[in-house]
Amino acid sequence: MRAVNLIPADQRGGAGAGAGRSGGAVYAVLGLLGVLAVFALLYGQADRQISSRKSQVASLTAQAQQAQARAAALAPYTSFAAMREQRIQAVDALVNSRFDWAHAFHELGRVLPSTVSLTSLNGTVGSTSGTSTSTSASTTSSSKAGASASVASATPPGSMPTFTLAGCTTGQAAVALTLDRLRLIDGVSEVTLQSSTKSGSTDGSGGGSSAGGASNCPVAFNVQIAFDALPTIPATGSVSRTTTATVSATTSAGASTTGAPR
Amino acid sequence: MTGRDRIVVAALAVLAVLAAVWLLAVAPEREKASKLATEVSAAQAQLTSAESQLASASAAQAKYQTAYASIVSLGKAVPADQEVPSLIYQLAQATGQKNVEFASVTSGGAGGTGASTPAAKASAATGASSPAGASATASAGFTQMPFTFVFNGSFESLSSLFHQLDGFALRTTSGGLQVSGRLLTVQSIKLAPATTSGSGKPTEQLSATITATAYVLPAGQGLTGGATSAGPAGTATQTASTGAAGSANAPAVVQVNP
Numbered sequence: 001m002r003a004v005n006l007i008p009a010d011q012r013g014g015a016g017a018g019a020g021r022s023g024g025a026v027y028a029v030l031g032l033l034g035v036l037a038v039f040a041l042l043y044g045q046a047d048r049q050i051s052s053r054k055s056q057v058a059s060l061t062a063q064a065q066q067a068q069a070r071a072a073a074l075a076p077y078t079s080f081a082a083m084r085e086q087r088i089q090a091v092d093a094l095v096n097s098r099f100d101w102a103h104a105f106h107e108l109g110r111v112l113p114s115t116v117s118l119t120s121l122n123g124t125v126g127s128t129s130g131t132s133t134s135t136s137a138s139t140t141s142s143s144k145a146g147a148s149a150s151v152a153s154a155t156p157p158g159s160m161p162t163f164t165l166a167g168c169t170t171g172q173a174a175v176a177l178t179l180d181r182l183r184l185i186d187g188v189s190e191v192t193l194q195s196s197t198k199s200g201s202t203d204g205s206g207g208g209s210s211a212g213g214a215s216n217c218p219v220a221f222n223v224q225i226a227f228d229a230l231p232t233i234p235a236t237g238s239v240s241r242t243t244t245a246t247v248s249a250t251t252s253a254g255a256s257t258t259g260a261p262r
Numbered sequence: 263m264t265g266r267d268r269i270v271v272a273a274l275a276v277l278a279v280l281a282a283v284w285l286l287a288v289a290p291e292r293e294k295a296s297k298l299a300t301e302v303s304a305a306q307a308q309l310t311s312a313e314s315q316l317a318s319a320s321a322a323q324a325k326y327q328t329a330y331a332s333i334v335s336l337g338k339a340v341p342a343d344q345e346v347p348s349l350i351y352q353l354a355q356a357t358g359q360k361n362v363e364f365a366s367v368t369s370g371g372a373g374g375t376g377a378s379t380p381a382a383k384a385s386a387a388t389g390a391s392s393p394a395g396a397s398a399t400a401s402a403g404f405t406q407m408p409f410t411f412v413f414n415g416s417f418e419s420l421s422s423l424f425h426q427l428d429g430f431a432l433r434t435t436s437g438g439l440q441v442s443g444r445l446l447t448v449q450s451i452k453l454a455p456a457t458t459s460g461s462g463k464p465t466e467q468l469s470a471t472i473t474a475t476a477y478v479l480p481a482g483q484g485l486t487g488g489a490t491s492a493g494p495a496g497t498a499t500q501t502a503s504t505g506a507a508g509s510a511n512a513p514a515v516v517q518v519n520p
Binding site for chain 1: 276279280283284287288291292294295298299301302305306308309311312313315316318319320322323325326329330332333336339340403404406408417418420421422424425428431432433439441445447448449450451452453454455474475477486487489493494495496
């Protein structure tokens with residue numbers, strides 16, 4: 001037997017996805033409304049965030065302006081503290097760029113043999129342009145010094161202190177001993193004999209010849225001592241310092257010093 | 263139009279409406295919120311910076327008295343003007359303590375013993391009457407004032423004197439800066455036997471010719487920059503003078519500990 005569809009042909013579409021009299025439009029409307037609801041939720045959230053953040057920005061800006069105004073009112077104190085720090089660094093740089101003459105003299109007196117007497121001593125903190133070694137050292141140190149302090153020291157870091165000694169001793173062996181002993185001085189980099197002349201010799205034109213006659217100056221010598229280049233200034237600018245100042249009422253010009261012995 | 267076609271059209275219409283709503287309303291609002299979040303971060307950073315500045319300024323205000331005392335004390339090492347009499351007084355005092363004769367002082371680095379004035383007192387008077395007498399050399403920071411001094415004494419006493427001169431301004435073992443007098447950097451020292459005036463024979467006494475440099479604050483830069491003990495310039499009335507640093511009678515000690 002052959003099956004026959006008894007539903008009229010124009011009413012057979014109700015069995016599809018969009019069944020019903022609306023033809024499925026209701027689902028579309030519902031979906032649209034649902035998504036619109038989600039959008040509205042997102043919009044509301046964003047709107048709340050906007051108003052909240054606007055007030056937050058206004059509050060933070062006001063606080064920042066208040067703080068800036070108070071800081072500006074105290075700016076002279078900040079400037080004064082900066083000036084003080086700058087001064088301390090500048091003085092510190094100068095103090096550290098000095099050669100310790102007292103220590104060098106103390107060392108000289110310590111190492112000189114008893115048979116040696118000096119007729120003259122000429123100590124100089126030379127320029128930074130010395131030997132090749134000292135030149136490179138001074139270049140490095142000068143650039144560092146320039147970075148850390150704007151003060152030009154009369155004895156800039158990298159300068160080579162040198163002593164030129166003229167003296168008398170008992171013989172050439174004593175001169176050799178003197179050279180050896182002078183190398184023991186703290187901070188000496190080089191000891192150079194310039195001349196050593198026995199009195200009475202024909203070519204005796206050394207600087208020590210004028211110190212006395214043959215009786216009290218058997219051998220006159222000239223020696224040059226080169227010290228290590230002055231150290232670079234340590235970068236103290238980044239170090240935070242706590243300062244305590246004490247103004248003493250004593251009249252002593254001497255300070256209790258440290259380091260080099262008297 | 264069949265039912266299927268109607269569904270497709272309806273779906274497309276819904277998607278179009280949704281896209282329009284998203285693009286025209288929701289997305290701009292969210293973008294605005296996002297931008298405001300950035301602004302909040304920037305404002306917070308600005309506030310943090312301002313609070314940091316304020317904290318720094320408040321700390322500077324709290325430590326003002328200490329800083330003022332320090333900077334005044336530093337004026338003993340590097341004064342605002344040449345202060346030659348004070349320098350000579352300090353040297354005379356130091357030489358007196360070390361049994362060294364302060365023979366002469368000459369302004370300028372090129373001067374030797376021959377160009378020296380006969381007595382320190384005369385130079386002191388010159389320095390007092392003519393502050394510009396010393397040949398000051400301007401440098402990048404402080405102004406340099408070269409001098410040539412001549413001292414007479416034994417090797418030990420001269421060595422001790424040099425130590426004392428260094429001690430006017432020195433760095434302590436703890437890393438602090440101690441100032442009790444004028445800062446001097448010695449460039450050269452020449453020792454030679456001092457001859458007695460009568461016989462001309464060499465003695466144990468030596469004559470030390472020292473070329474040294476003192477330093478002065480740059481012109482126009484006062485010792486305290488216009489500040490007084492009451493407060494820095496512009497914040498308080500000027501109640502105290504800044505002349506304390508010029509006195510050689512009251513050595514100051516600045517202890518700066520790291």
